[in-house]
Amino acid sequence: MKKFFVVNSWGKGESPIQFASVPKQQKADISAFKKAKKKKKNIKDSSTASGQIFPRPPLAPPPSPPPITESPALKQSKSILRGRVTKPNKKSKPAKESPNKIKMPTPKPTQSSSFEAKLKENLMGGRFRFINEQLYTMSSKSANKLFREDKSAFEAYHEGYRHQVQKWPMNPLNKIIKFIKKLPKDSVVGDFGCGEGKLGQSVPNKVFSIDLVACRKDIIASDMANTPLDNECLNVAVYCLSLMGTNLNDYLLEANRCLKMGGILLAAEIESRFDDVRQFIKSLENCGFSLIKKDASVKLFLFFQFKKVRNVGKEAKLTPFSLKPCVYRKR
Numbered sequence: 001m002k003k004f005f006v007v008n009s010w011g012k013g014e015s016p017i018q019f020a021s022v023p024k025q026q027k028a029d030i031s032a033f034k035k036a037k038k039k040k041k042n043i044k045d046s047s048t049a050s051g052q053i054f055p056r057p058p059l060a061p062p063p064s065p066p067p068i069t070e071s072p073a074l075k076q077s078k079s080i081l082r083g084r085v086t087k088p089n090k091k092s093k094p095a096k097e098s099p100n101k102i103k104m105p106t107p108k109p110t111q112s113s114s115f116e117a118k119l120k121e122n123l124m125g126g127r128f129r130f131i132n133e134q135l136y137t138m139s140s141k142s143a144n145k146l147f148r149e150d151k152s153a154f155e156a157y158h159e160g161y162r163h164q165v166q167k168w169p170m171n172p173l174n175k176i177i178k179f180i181k182k183l184p185k186d187s188v189v190g191d192f193g194c195g196e197g198k199l200g201q202s203v204p205n206k207v208f209s210i211d212l213v214a215c216r217k218d219i220i221a222s223d224m225a226n227t228p229l230d231n232e233c234l235n236v237a238v239y240c241l242s243l244m245g246t247n248l249n250d251y252l253l254e255a256n257r258c259l260k261m262g263g264i265l266l267a268a269e270i271e272s273r274f275d276d277v278r279q280f281i282k283s284l285e286n287c288g289f290s291l292i293k294k295d296a297s298v299k300l301f302l303f304f305q306f307k308k309v310r311n312v313g314k315e316a317k318l319t320p321f322s323l324k325p326c327v328y329r330k331r
């Protein structure tokens, strides 16, 4: 028994308060309870210090996401965001292969790029038609000057001409090439107004290729009214769509000078250029040629085969003649 003394508030002296003593077993229980309580407090303190309420097991790495297969629509949206706008091809059937292989429609040229191409084509076509018309309506001297002063005109003209040839049922030059291939290989040919010189590259014969502009080393740059060729050096003289200009007598008299007697003059022209074919034949007769064959078997064109039958000098007084200009329509 323990005795405690408390102050008596009424001041009449001290009076002891007596507490019953705690049995031994009860003491042990209390001490065990206190220990457990203290341990619990310690655990709580250490966990709150690391910001966790309860200690957690270490985190497992996050699972990798499943592979994403982009839908066509998603792909297209992405491409639009990148600035590319492609129209889906309505006609294209859905792909039959595995669903992962999605066939996207082939991108078509954008409106602006096809507009630019069309504009460029129109401008080129316009330039070709302008140069072409000039060549038909001026003398060979002026045509020569035109190409001397504008170095890009020849290339522009021939780019347009190539385009034009593709629209024809055939290139008349091919018929002439076929004809020359049948001649003896030692026949010497003069290609007057050769353009890009295809004839010279297509036959085994010696060919003098002549044009106002020489776009290759083997081409002679010269007005075909006055070439550097020797007298009577040719077996064949060719004019394939090259009877342009207003002084055709000058060209044909130059052919007469360069051709051997009995030599062949081949001419191909667009049919619509002739007002009067008989008058054309007459004009050639005046220049010393005789008609052997006129061929109208190919649509759009007329082919002539003449033979040199006499010498006619350049001093001959002949009636000037020309053919109608061939004006190509707008593409």
Ligand SMILES: C[S@@+](CC[C@H](N)C(=O)[O-])C[C@H]1O[C@@H](n2cnc3c(N)ncnc32)[C@H](O)[C@@H]1O
Residues within 6 Å of the ligand: 135, 140, 143, 161, 173, 192, 193, 194, 195, 196, 198, 210, 211, 212, 213, 222, 223, 224, 225, 239, 240, 241, 242, 244, 245
């Ligand atoms: C329509 S192209 C034909 C080109 C070539 N004969 C062909 O069939 O592919 C006419 C050619 O004649 C040429 N030409 C026109 N007048 C000429 C002249 N006076 N002298 C030389 N060449 C001329 C032009 O420069 C042009 O290359």
